[in-house]
Amino acid sequence: MKQFCQSSKKMESPDASDRKWACVAVSNLIQNDPSTRRLLxxxxxxxxxxSRLTDSExxxxxxxxxxxxxxxxDGGYDICAEMYNKNILTPLKTFIPKVSEVLSQYLENPKTAPENAQRLMYDFADNVITTLWCLSETSNKALNAINSIDLIPFLMSFLGSRDKLHIAPVLAAAQCLYVLTDDNDPAISSLKSVAGYMSCLLTIAQSSDQHGNGKGKDLNDHRQTTLRVLSAGIIRNISPLPSSVASSGDIDKDIVLPLLQPVVSSVSLPDAAQRAQLLVDALAADPQIEKLSLKHTPKSxxxxxxxxxxxxxxxxxxxxxxxLEILTVVCATLPDPSAGAEEDENEGEDEDEVMEDDEPTMDDINVKAGVTLLPSLVPSLLSLIQPTSLSFPPLAAPSPHPPTTSVLSAIHIGAMECLNNIFLALATSPNPSISADIEAGRKVWNEVWSSLGVVGTELGLGQEKRLQMWEIGVGVLWGVAVVWKGVLSPTEEQIQVLIRFCDSTSDEATKVKCIGALECLAQDPQSISSNQIIANYLISLLPTTSSASPTNTESIIQAASALIDIYSDETVPYDINFRQGDMLAVLVSSVENIRKAVKGIDRKKPGGKDLRRRGDEVRDNLIAFIQYRRDLGI
Known part of the structure; x- marks a missing residue:
């Protein structure tokens, strides 16, 4: 803190070299040190x-x-919000035309600019653009203010001149465009208004990794790949493209997936984690490597x-x-298997008949195409969900290199999200050839459990990433269990883990996923004991005349629906559990309390209308199921 006070005073010094020293010193103090950053x-x-952004030097x-x-x-949302509130956009706006002018002059006569002047321009442009895209993610107010600047021509000028510029500001411009075009109509309209912009993005996305200078790959090749990936993401954000720019081809099929699939297949996370650990150890062991301190002449x-x-x-x-972030969105364009009943406004017994008579829509065709393409990603994604030694460090032993840990955990979570969307899509639009491959189903099932086993159950404060993995992971397990319903034989430990997680989570959507997965697992004809454990648990969630439910209404509805589905066929071997457990009597005693729970759903709350419709449907199905079982007389 004493060092900052000294630096702060020097920021006001009449000597420009002191002011420069102070800015560098403060930057060194705050970078990658959250505690110091908060103090400052x-x-x-x-x-x-x-205040130094208007400095005379x-x-x-x-x-x-x-x-x-x-x-x-490094500081995230809070810092960005403070910058916006302290009017950082005013000086930033003045920098944009200045950077454009210098950039134009350099492009016209590159030999006239000394190398250090070029470096200064690149660094400054990179810093301005990066700050703008960080600010745009702060709030709608900040985004609207940035929209009013009309940054698109400025940013596209970097991409258009990419072969003549250093990669850093080009990459910053692409990142800024990717953020600004994410569900932001003003930026999307501005980008689509110029055919040349879209042609430029398509050229980048479909180019090879080879550098334009013909010298082949170097240590910074990941930046060229990142530029292509960002361009594909921007194209996807602004889709559909005008017919004058793009053919009628499928952007996901023809551009996005062919580009991104090799990227997610190209890395070995265990090797990356091992190399990071070796480098960290080398830094700690080499006495010649010193951290920059205020005693040295500042050098950024x-x-x-x-x-x-x-x-x-x-x-x-x-x-x-x-x-993975882009692929998750690609996969998310396919429907959720639980959404069908909620989206249908028509209630009636002929619903299936109506669906059969409907002509296939373009969305239907796209879904089928997507379901065909997406499974090819699964092997790479299964590899990426497996944690490394650096991925989820315990609180008692913090990461030796937080940046690597941060990106590793983000990759695991992103890969799990992709798997979640893929298997929900497959559950919605079944592919018989995939469902018939039982060994593939068992492999996926075991790989997901292997990942979650390594993640572990230390899910308290400070372990939020582990919790994210579990919350998304149970969704994957549900999707896999739907696709291979009746052929997966879970272990008793797996069933108990799902039950414990369902009981402990406070997230209602996660509870529903757990119940959905258990419902499918209970339908393995060979696992009569597993069926009994699951059914007894589901029964325990229902409100009866003798006991209240320990869970919320949405989970009650899901549990009742699950029991109906599990025991809808009295000929299966595990139906003996229904009869011997006298489950019919329990269901009868739960009907009135389920009706009350459903009636108590607030339609005005987000999702309330759909949940009420779903609850009414399940209640009616339960009454009909009870009558059906009574009529069987067994």
């Missing part, structure tokens, strides 16, 4: 740096911009070869995570 935030470090302004950019990256690029390789490794991993 209380001392108005943001305001002090913003360019080098001071550049260093202040770099420090603010690092704050955005003071990095050892170990630091540089760690950054390159992290860059490769972040490219994989970005590809």
């Amino acid at each position: 935030q209380g001392k108005n470090v943001v305001g002090a740096l913003i 360019d080098e001071v302004m550049v260093e202040a911009m770099g420090a603010l950019r690092n704050l955005c990256i 690029d003071h990095k050892s070869t170990y630091d540089i390789e760690l950054e390159q490794l992290e860059g490769n991993l972040r490219t994989v995570h970005l590809a």
